[in-house]
Amino acid sequence: MCRLEFTFPSEMARVRPVTERVVRACAGAAEAPGPSHEHRLRVVVGEAIANAVRHGNRGVPHRRVRVTAVAGAGEVRVAVRDEGEGFDPGAAPDPTRPDRLRRPGGRGLLLQRRLADVVRHQDGGRRVVLVLRGGPGSREGP
Amino acid sequence: MTLDIGHEEDVTVVAVSGELVVDNRGRLKEAVADRMEAGDRKFIVDFDRTSYIDSAGLGVLVSLAKEVREEGGELRLAGLGDDLRTLFDLTKLDTLFRIADDRSQALAEF
Numbered sequence: 541m542c543r544l545e546f547t548f549p550s551e552m553a554r555v556r557p558v559t560e561r562v563v564r565a566c567a568g569a570a571e572a573p574g575p576s577h578e579h580r581l582r583v584v585v586g587e588a589i590a591n592a593v594r595h596g597n598r599g600v601p602h603r604r605v606r607v608t609a610v611a612g613a614g615e616v617r618v619a620v621r622d623e624g625e626g627f628d629p630g631a632a633p634d635p636t637r638p639d640r641l642r643r644p645g646g647r648g649l650l651l652q653r654r655l656a657d658v659v660r661h662q663d664g665g666r667r668v669v670l671v672l673r674g675g676p677g678s679r680e681g682p
Numbered sequence: 683m684t685l686d687i688g689h690e691e692d693v694t695v696v697a698v699s700g701e702l703v704v705d706n707r708g709r710l711k712e713a714v715a716d717r718m719e720a721g722d723r724k725f726i727v728d729f730d731r732t733s734y735i736d737s738a739g740l741g742v743l744v745s746l747a748k749e750v751r752e753e754g755g756e757l758r759l760a761g762l763g764d765d766l767r768t769l770f771d772l773t774k775l776d777t778l779f780r781i782a783d784d785r786s787q788a789l790a791e792f
Contacts, residue, residue: 552704552705553705555703555704555705556701556703556705576764576765579734579765579768582734583736583769586703586736587736587737590704590736590737590738635773636773636774641774641775641777641778642744642748642778643744644741644742644744644745645737645738645741647737647740647741647773648737650772650773651737651769651772651773654772655772
């Protein structure tokens with residue numbers, strides 16, 4: 541069982557270091573640890589933090605990002621909160637659509653949804669809770 | 683991230699070591715742009731020694747492929763391990779890029 545908590549300014553340079561601290565502390569706590577599980581966790585957490593910094597807080601440094609991670613009982617649960625205006629996750633366009641496939645951005649949310657077992661947006665999109673268990677999954681929580 | 687740029691006849695091979703992420707994606711873009719400026723048109727990006735690509739890294743590959751294509755060239759990918767290959771499958775970028783198992787195969791097919 542481990543629990544981590546970080547609060548930091550909205551700077552993209554923070555994304556990878558914070559992500560790696562979560563991965564190193566939590567990757568072994570799910571039922572099926574290993575490179576693939578670790579990779580899923582790295583992508584899901586990294587994309588959620590990057591979205592909070594870049595899209596949620598729009599890179600405004602005085603707006604903070606808060607990350608909490610709890611690992612144990614065969615799962616890793618990570619929450620990422622920003623201080624932005626929020627967004628409607630249901631309105632995010634599908635980046636795999638033929639007319640959007642050649643666009644450079646817009647894939648972070650899709651990767652979270654495809655690689656986490658649960659993705660649950662709260663507080664008008666300012667908070668996302670991600671759950672990874674051992675197996676693959678891709679469902680949006682209630 | 684370290685970029686190792688080499689040439690095999692008329693093909694430019696860019697080997698990416700480490701992570702291709704939001705913080706360093708611009709370096710890959712500059713490296714390919716420099717080679718395009720020098721007249722190169724066939725590119726292979728070799729990910730055999732790449733540990734991680736984030737969505738910004740995927741995005742720069744999409745942009746580069748477009749820029750190379752607009753100059754009459756092509757950018758292909760090689761050496762993606764299972765984890766990284768999954769990212770291309772999930773995003774359907776595997777339909778946008780020609781992806782070889784390794785550098786040798788990519789060179790043979792170019």
